[in-house]
Amino acid sequence: MSTASAGPPVPTAGARTRSAAARRFAESARTTPSLAEFDKLVGRTQENVRTITETVPLDRLHGWHRDRRTGFIAHESGRFFSIEGLQVEKQGPGAGRQSPSAAWGQPIINQPETGILGFLVKEFDGVLHILMQLKAEPGNRNGLQLSPTVQATRSNYTGIHGGLPVPYLEYFQEPAHVIADVRQSEQGSRFLRKRNRNMIVETSDPVPARDGFVWLTLGQLHRLLAVDDLVNMSTRSVLACLPLGDDTDAAADDGFATALARSLAPGGPALHPLVDVLSWITETRTLSELHARTVPLDALTDWAFTGGRIRHRGGKHFEVIGVEVEAVGREVGHWWQPMIRARSTELAALVVTRLRGVLHVLMQLRIEPGLTDTAELAPTVQCTPADCAHLPPEQRPPFLDLVQSARPADIRFDTVLSDEGGRFYHTGSRHLVVETEWQPEPPEFRWLTPGQLEDLAQHSHYLNMQARSVLACLRSRYDGGDR
Amino acid sequence: MSTASAGPPVPTAGARTRSAAARRFAESARTTPSLAEFDKLVGRTQENVRTITETVPLDRLHGWHRDRRTGFIAHESGRFFSIEGLQVEKQGPGAGRQSPSAAWGQPIINQPETGILGFLVKEFDGVLHILMQLKAEPGNRNGLQLSPTVQATRSNYTGIHGGLPVPYLEYFQEPAHVIADVRQSEQGSRFLRKRNRNMIVETSDPVPARDGFVWLTLGQLHRLLAVDDLVNMSTRSVLACLPLGDDTDAAADDGFATALARSLAPGGPALHPLVDVLSWITETRTLSELHARTVPLDALTDWAFTGGRIRHRGGKHFEVIGVEVEAVGREVGHWWQPMIRARSTELAALVVTRLRGVLHVLMQLRIEPGLTDTAELAPTVQCTPADCAHLPPEQRPPFLDLVQSARPADIRFDTVLSDEGGRFYHTGSRHLVVETEWQPEPPEFRWLTPGQLEDLAQHSHYLNMQARSVLACLRSRYDGGDR
Numbered sequence: 006m007s008t009a010s011a012g013p014p015v016p017t018a019g020a021r022t023r024s025a026a027a028r029r030f031a032e033s034a035r036t037t038p039s040l041a042e043f044d045k046l047v048g049r050t051q052e053n054v055r056t057i058t059e060t061v062p063l064d065r066l067h068g069w070h071r072d073r074r075t076g077f078i079a080h081e082s083g084r085f086f087s088i089e090g091l092q093v094e095k096q097g098p099g100a101g102r103q104s105p106s107a108a109w110g111q112p113i114i115n116q117p118e119t120g121i122l123g124f125l126v127k128e129f130d131g132v133l134h135i136l137m138q139l140k141a142e143p144g145n146r147n148g149l150q151l152s153p154t155v156q157a158t159r160s161n162y163t164g165i166h167g168g169l170p171v172p173y174l175e176y177f178q179e180p181a182h183v184i185a186d187v188r189q190s191e192q193g194s195r196f197l198r199k200r201n202r203n204m205i206v207e208t209s210d211p212v213p214a215r216d217g218f219v220w221l222t223l224g225q226l227h228r229l230l231a232v233d234d235l236v237n238m239s240t241r242s243v244l245a246c247l248p249l250g251d252d253t254d255a256a257a258d259d260g261f262a263t264a265l266a267r268s269l270a271p272g273g274p275a276l277h278p279l280v281d282v283l284s285w286i287t288e289t290r291t292l293s294e295l296h297a298r299t300v301p302l303d304a305l306t307d308w309a310f311t312g313g314r315i316r317h318r319g320g321k322h323f324e325v326i327g328v329e330v331e332a333v334g335r336e337v338g339h340w341w342q343p344m345i346r347a348r349s350t351e352l353a354a355l356v357v358t359r360l361r362g363v364l365h366v367l368m369q370l371r372i373e374p375g376l377t378d379t380a381e382l383a384p385t386v387q388c389t390p391a392d393c394a395h396l397p398p399e400q401r402p403p404f405l406d407l408v409q410s411a412r413p414a415d416i417r418f419d420t421v422l423s424d425e426g427g428r429f430y431h432t433g434s435r436h437l438v439v440e441t442e443w444q445p446e447p448p449e450f451r452w453l454t455p456g457q458l459e460d461l462a463q464h465s466h467y468l469n470m471q472a473r474s475v476l477a478c479l480r481s482r483y484d485g486g487d488r
Numbered sequence: 489m490s491t492a493s494a495g496p497p498v499p500t501a502g503a504r505t506r507s508a509a510a511r512r513f514a515e516s517a518r519t520t521p522s523l524a525e526f527d528k529l530v531g532r533t534q535e536n537v538r539t540i541t542e543t544v545p546l547d548r549l550h551g552w553h554r555d556r557r558t559g560f561i562a563h564e565s566g567r568f569f570s571i572e573g574l575q576v577e578k579q580g581p582g583a584g585r586q587s588p589s590a591a592w593g594q595p596i597i598n599q600p601e602t603g604i605l606g607f608l609v610k611e612f613d614g615v616l617h618i619l620m621q622l623k624a625e626p627g628n629r630n631g632l633q634l635s636p637t638v639q640a641t642r643s644n645y646t647g648i649h650g651g652l653p654v655p656y657l658e659y660f661q662e663p664a665h666v667i668a669d670v671r672q673s674e675q676g677s678r679f680l681r682k683r684n685r686n687m688i689v690e691t692s693d694p695v696p697a698r699d700g701f702v703w704l705t706l707g708q709l710h711r712l713l714a715v716d717d718l719v720n721m722s723t724r725s726v727l728a729c730l731p732l733g734d735d736t737d738a739a740a741d742d743g744f745a746t747a748l749a750r751s752l753a754p755g756g757p758a759l760h761p762l763v764d765v766l767s768w769i770t771e772t773r774t775l776s777e778l779h780a781r782t783v784p785l786d787a788l789t790d791w792a793f794t795g796g797r798i799r800h801r802g803g804k805h806f807e808v809i810g811v812e813v814e815a816v817g818r819e820v821g822h823w824w825q826p827m828i829r830a831r832s833t834e835l836a837a838l839v840v841t842r843l844r845g846v847l848h849v850l851m852q853l854r855i856e857p858g859l860t861d862t863a864e865l866a867p868t869v870q871c872t873p874a875d876c877a878h879l880p881p882e883q884r885p886p887f888l889d890l891v892q893s894a895r896p897a898d899i900r901f902d903t904v905l906s907d908e909g910g911r912f913y914h915t916g917s918r919h920l921v922v923e924t925e926w927q928p929e930p931p932e933f934r935w936l937t938p939g940q941l942e943d944l945a946q947h948s949h950y951l952n953m954q955a956r957s958v959l960a961c962l963r964s965r966y967d968g969g970d971r
Contacts, residue, residue, distance in 0.1 A: 013926035016843045016937075018761035119774045186767035188774065202774050204767075278501035283946060284669035284687075291602045291671065291685050360499045378860075378948075443496035454499075463766060464947050465861075 024271055026184050027248035030223055033133040034249065034483050037224030050139045050217050051148055054334035058143040058430070062313020063327040066341040076301020077115075078325075078343055086116035086428075088315075088325055088343050090300040090308075091197065093374045096293070110305040112315055112325050113375060114345070114428060115197045116158070119188060122239040123155040123177045123204040124247075126184065127212055127220070134220040136173065136212065140237070142426025143330040144344055146433075150237040150423060151229060154218070172215055182207040185246045187463060190381060192424075192470045193373030195323075195345060197299070200377065200465070201239070203246045217334070223247075227481035231420050234433060238425045238474060245473035246462045249480060259362055261417060261440070262484045268364040268454040269483065275454045276365055282451060286467070289370050289449075290379045297374040321392045323347045326430060344430040349391035350421060353475040354408040354437040356385040356444065357417065358452070365452040366479065367404070367444065371469065381469040382461070385450070403447055411439040418478045434471065436478045455480060507754055509667050510731035513706055516616040517732065517966050520707030533622045533700050534631055537817035541626040541913070545796020546810040549824040559784020560598075561808075561826055569599035569911075571798075571808055571826050573783040573791075574680065576857040579776070593788040595798055595808050596858060597828070597911060598680045599641070602671060605722040606638040606660045606687040607730075609667065610695055610703070617703040619656065619695065623720070625909025626813040627827055629916075633720040633906060634712060637701070655698055665690040668729045671948045672956065673864060675907075676856030678806075678828060680782070683860065683948070684722070686729045700817070706730075710964035714903050717916060721908045721957060728956035729945045732963060742845055744900060744923070745967045751847040751937040752966070758937045759848055765934060769950070772853050772932075773862045780857040804875045806830045809913060830915040832874035833904060836958040837891040837920040839868040839927065840900065841935070848935040849962070850887070850927065854952065864952040865944070868933070886930055894922040901961045917954065919961045938963060 063078065064071070072079050072087075079087040091113040125136040140152040157171045180186075184205040191199040214220055221229075226244070230236045250269030267273060303310065307318050315325040324346050331339050356367040371383035388402045390409070398406075418438035423429070446452060458476060461467035468476070546561065547554070555562050555570075562570035574596040608619040623635040640654045663669075667688040674682040697703055704712075709727070713719045733752030750756060786793065790801050798808040807829050814822050839850040854866035871885045873892070881889075901921035906912070929935060941959060944950035951959070 013841075013843055014759055016757040016759045016846050016848070018758050018764075022761035023763060180767070183763055183767040185763065186770045188770055202770060274499040275501050276497055276499045278505035280506060280666055280668065280946075281501075284663070284666040287669045287671055287685060358496075360496055363499050365499070463763075 023248050027250045027269075027271070029133050030247055030249045031251040031483070033223035034227060035224060036132045036222045037228060038222065040225060040228065043219060043221070043225070046219055047139060047149060054139065054141045054149065054217055056141045056143050056145070056330055056332045058328050058330050060430075061327045061329045061341070063310075063315065063325065063343060064313060066327045066343065068341060069327075069343065071302070076303055077299075078302065085342070086114055088112050088302065089115050089197065090302045090305045091297055091374055092300045092304070094296045095372065096295070110300065110307060111194075111322070111374075112302060112305065112308060113197050114195055114199070115299070116199050118159040120158040120201045121155050121174075121177055121204060122153050122201050122243050123206060124243050125154040125173055125176050125212065126205060126207045127209070129220065132222060133207075134222055135226060136214060137219055137221050137226070137240070139217045139219070141332065141334070142237075143328055143332075143342070144426035144428065144430040144432065145234070145423060146431040147234045150426060151226075151235055151240055152237050153239050153243055156239045172218070173212075176206055176208055177204050180204070180206040181209070184248065185243075185463070187246055188465045189242060189246065189462075189473065190376055190466065190469060193376035193381065195375065195428075197375045198377050199375070201242070203243045205243065205247055223249075227483070230422075230478055230481045231418070233421045234423045237423060238470070241422065241474040241477040242470060244477035244480070245468065248459065249483060250456065250459075261359075261364075262482055264359045264362055264364040265455060265479070265483055267362060269456045269459065271456065273454065273456055274361070274363055275457055276360060276452045279457055279460065282453060282457065285451060286370060286380065289372075293372055293379060295372055295374060295379055317348075321348060322389065323432075328430060345428055345432065346430040347389070347424075347432040349389055351389050351434040352386055352405075352408075352437065353384045353434045353471040354386040354404070354439060355475050355479055356404055356408060357438060357440050357479065358443050359440070360443065360452070363454060365454055366458065366476075367446070367450055368453050368458070368472065370449050370451075373469065376466070376469070378466040381472070382453075382458070382467055383469045383472050384475050387471050403450070404444075407441065408437055408439045411441075415440050417482060420478065422474065422478075434474070436475045438475065438479050506731050510733045510752075510754070512616050513730055513732045514734040514966070516706035517710060518707060519615045519705045520711060521705065523708060523711065526702060526704070526708070529702055530622060530632060537622065537624045537700055538631065539624045539626045539628070539813055539815045541811050541813050543913075544810045544812045544824070546793075546798065546808065546826060547796060549810045549826065551824060552810075552826065554785070559786055560782075561785065568825075569597055571595050571785065572598050572680065573785045573788045574780055574857055575783045575787070577779045578855065579779070593783065593790060594677075594805070595785060595788065595791060596680050597678055597682070598782070599682050601642040603641040603684045604638050604657075604660055604687060605636050605684050605726050606689060607726050608637040608656055608659050608695065609688060609690045610692070612703065615705060616690075617705055618709060619697060620702055620704050620709070620723070622700045622702070624815065624817070625720075626811055626815075626825070627909035627911065627913040627915065628717070628906060629914040630717045633909060634709075634718055634723055635720045636722050636726055639722045655701070656695075659689055659691055660687050663687070663689040664692070667731065668726075668946070670729055670946060672725060672729065672945075673859055673949065673952060675953045676859035676864065678858065678911075680858045681860045682858065684725070686726045688726065688730055706732075710966070713905075713961055713964045714901070716904045717906045720906060721953070724905065724957040724960040725953060727960035727963065728951065731942065732966060733939065733942075744847075745965055747842045747845055747847040748938060748962070748966055750845060752939045752942065754939065756937065756939055757844070757846055758940055759843060759935045762940060762943065765936060765940065768934060769853060769863065772855075776855055776862060778855055778857060778862060800831075804831060805872065806915070811913060827913040828911055828915065829913040830872070830907075832872060834872050834917040835869055835888075835891075835920065836867045836917045836954040837869040837887070837922060838958050838962055839887055839891060840921060840923050840962065841926045842923070843926065843935070846937060848937055849941065849959075850929070850933055851936050851941070851955065853932050853934070856952065859949070859952070861949040864955070865936075865941070865950055866952045866955050867958050870954050886933070887927075890924065891920055891922045894924075898923050900965060903961065905957065905961075917957070919958045921958065921962050
């Protein structure tokens, strides 16, 4: 294509390119060999790869200081990330609905660089496998978690850490066959405009799995999603960007998995045409204004720097703590850093329903201060239930009571999964999928199909991190039916 | 859909919704009644709607001042817009390629509000018509231009001007049937992160055309695009977001219009799969860094405030001038404002080719300091030819010589069209479409189909203003073939 001597190239690609990848991942989702070997690998790796993390006061982190000029906590090199204060004011129709107040202050992580979260995939015996990494992160409460092939900040892969080269990075720097490649936001209430590049790249080279890496089918990975705190946040993010689905003429039953499969078929029926969904997003982004500016940490009146950590005076939300880390089998052996620790387990819940046999998900359009483009689609319920327990009913998040009181028979997924262990300490969310009758849509909510959400996930700024994470869980119920 | 009593709604929308709109606009494009009535209307309106614009020194604009603290030119109310200084530094692979230098300063317009550019469309005798407005803007060099039904900044439609209500605005505030609704960037080298909401809304209400408004078919509008300085920039922007096309089995000839029609067919063949195009954009946005910060105007060392205007010391680019405006038949009768005046006519040129009968357009991925997301697709050539005339060959923009030396037989479109007359004074670009043999792609270029570009135009931040403008011109060659 880039040499003139070859003559004019022939156009062949079309809409079918993506469908072909979706069908191949559907086949991989239907393939679930025993996980006995995997369990053994976890046992072996756990002996070699560990981190020992101890909390230490924020003012005793080697290499970190509170910058006198900015009032931020930053690394002395000026690199990695910093903890800053953010003062937020909301205006427009969304103000005051999603948050108790339309103005607030909070600490936030500023890490202005785009990392790579990458799946390397390869066919074995005609079935796509994904190369997963068993990775120990300082914030993990259970040791190892399953991470993408590559999970690297730019600091990692440019060697600022002074560490070893990132394994398999070369496949993402000169990708032979790209299946997905899109920058997606990190949590908009924790990170200031942070995005990571979510990539899925296929290779036909022989690729040996290095120590601590393992090839899994999508079916295996889907099964492991149901294990508490095993599949990490970066993996869930990439999974939501993965094309999945098949034509579903073969499946005629009315089971949940069939409704999901039908909803993933390209161009299938949906309650709202995509243009109406885009218009709703455009309108909210146009009319809602959220002004956020960074301020010194000690200008945050609701937050206190006491006992070597930064806490919310009302005991809500999260704390900023310091940790000292010793790692075995990781790039660097010993370091200090600030981390975020949630005060209690958060909730990312999807309410789903079947409309004429097609699955629909009730998505919320949510304004968050750290998002690059004001608002992104979020789970039906995204909150910290403990912070809402004492609120009067009209201030409680919509559908929180519905999902919390769901009958076991209506629960399609329920697992606690961790936030990213490089920044979050022992912090996780309950990932919950509840099937209900159809519910009327409040103004900030729309019933969308998983297929529409997958289309949107090809582009930046549509699905927030929590949405991608719990959508990956919902999609793990895909079985593609018997063929 | 929003009332519980109606019971669960039925999902019906699918991928076909957009195709249906595209087919209806294809029919409208094939319908071109005589423009004799239109010409009479222009004559009549020209007598009633005029602006008289005189240039005045910037320091004698009533209501405007140079802010002592910021060094910007701003309105005393703090509203409308301001002229600020911008200091830019480029890093990464794009640095130094598209601009002679990787660091520069320039004046820029800051207008942090999202206006509406809206087409109201309606079927008459089974054919979609668009309600166009004959509008006089102070920067127009020829009096009236054809503007969308609604072209309103938020200041306009919230009445900050103290003017009259914006006609037909209500159709866009509570739209019955949305065909397109997407925020698109304005020129990224003139505006700081400015976006407008491009909307196409259909109504079945009886809508009389008010004085100065006219219902046109898409075929008529396409014909008028070939008239110098008639169809304004906002109209061209919305036209590029309009779904257009049909299945083209009927057309078997190998003419240019047929190749264009074939390229607009949904899911048709293309040289690059869309995922590769998205990956290329993701990579450029991830690796290129452009740091832009506002500075006082007098900190711009290459620019001088002399003779009541701000000029580039090298006589290049543009000037910031002041104007005094008297208007007849417009919302407000008399006002002053700063405007941008280009030093010479700019160029927006597309190089196109037919690959196996499918039209492809050579698009450039261009980094501009005012863009919200670093880089957007731009025309093959976007420059000010007069500023490039004395550059050595290796510094001239790629393909400039090719399009400037095109044989008349290879020119598919060639018209000078104006920049937006509310901010730009007697400023326009030559819109040129040149057909060539296939050319190898430099790193910042890709051959894409008009259909792929239309898909991308459903989302923000993919096509820059100049790209949308000249793509509208290319698409005006659509005739859909004989049916």
